[in-house]
Amino acid sequence: MELENLVKLIQTVSDSDLTGFQYEENGVKLKIQKEKEQMVVSTGAAQLTTVQNVPGAQSNAVSALKSEDGPKKGKEAEGQLIKSPLVGTFYAAPSEEAAPFVAVGDHVAKGQTVAIVEAMKLMNDIECDFDGVVSEVLVKNGETVEYGQPLFRIA
Numbered sequence: 001m002e003l004e005n006l007v008k009l010i011q012t013v014s015d016s017d018l019t020g021f022q023y024e025e026n027g028v029k030l031k032i033q034k035e036k037e038q039m040v041v042s043t044g045a046a047q048l049t050t051v052q053n054v055p056g057a058q059s060n061a062v063s064a065l066k067s068e069d070g071p072k073k074g075k076e077a078e079g080q081l082i083k084s085p086l087v088g089t090f091y092a093a094p095s096e097e098a099a100p101f102v103a104v105g106d107h108v109a110k111g112q113t114v115a116i117v118e119a120m121k122l123m124n125d126i127e128c129d130f131d132g133v134v135s136e137v138l139v140k141n142g143e144t145v146e147y148g149q150p151l152f153r154i155a
Helices: 003-015 057-078
Strands: 020-025 028-033 080-083 088-091 113-119 122-127 132-137 150-154
Touching: 003 020, 003 028, 020 122, 113 150
Parallel strands: none
Antiparallel strands: 020 028, 080 150, 088 113, 113 122, 132 150
8 A cells, every 4th residue: 555545544544533443455554543532421410390380390390300310220220321422243253253342241441352243344442441341232242333332341
């Protein structure tokens, strides 16, 4: 591959949402990986406004707020999710003959590869963002996954 094309390829991967890229030509292998950006989102406390003249307004608003929070807290208590960063085909192992990257009960560390998602013939390593134990594998090998779809639950 010519230097000019290599520079264009690196720039294209850098500008994309891909976290990694592998390319092989004539025995030369190229692997590009980039660190995931950490995004901090700050949310303020929810403000609840009630109308004094409407009977039952406060109780309805509070019950609606509680019902929204209920399911979310239950899922958070069960562990953190590793989600697919892109649409593609999920692979639990590096090859058909190889053992899976992780299984239920395995300890995982931040930065450890837990799966591969193939998108447009590119193999993208899926890495764990935190330390923990795999409590559930939510996708079957070879299954198509969507952007943001949960792949693993880590306790």
